[in-house]
Amino acid sequence: MSTPMPLPVVDPLMSAARQAREQAYAPYSKFQVGAAVRTRDGRTFTGCNVENAAYGLCNCAERTALFSAVAAGCRPGDFVQLAVIADTPGPVSPCGACRQVMAELCDGTMPVLLGNLAGAMEETTVGTLLPGSFRLP
């Protein structure tokens, strides 16, 4: 009998992030990133990185997705999962600014899927990505 072909792991939220990455505006770094966030009521918001000639204004894919959801009315407690993807050797690692924004809007226990174009995927949580996040007293 022949060996069965391994089936590629396809995660729907990661697929949405992969598609969103195609919209990245990254003329400076040429590094495209995509993100997708899922809400409790089943909606998906996507984002890509958007760069600027004033480099400090560059916005990451993760924040684009989360801010887009907030602009549509979502609030802390509404999010259930986030996926991020980039062309990295291993799963992409979100920057500190995005980790702080995740900590503001998402539960610490919320799963975050980190992936790359080759199909590597790692699951972590918001709390693991940023322990001791800043909060106003």
Ligand SMILES: O=c1ccn([C@H]2C[C@H](O)[C@@H](CO)O2)c(=O)[nH]1
């Ligand atoms: O997790 C990350 C890391 C980087 N970037 C963007 C910011 C900038 O446009 C480019 C290079 O840092 O990648 C993201 O969108 N998400």
Ligand SMILES: [Zn+2]
């Ligand atoms: Zn970031």
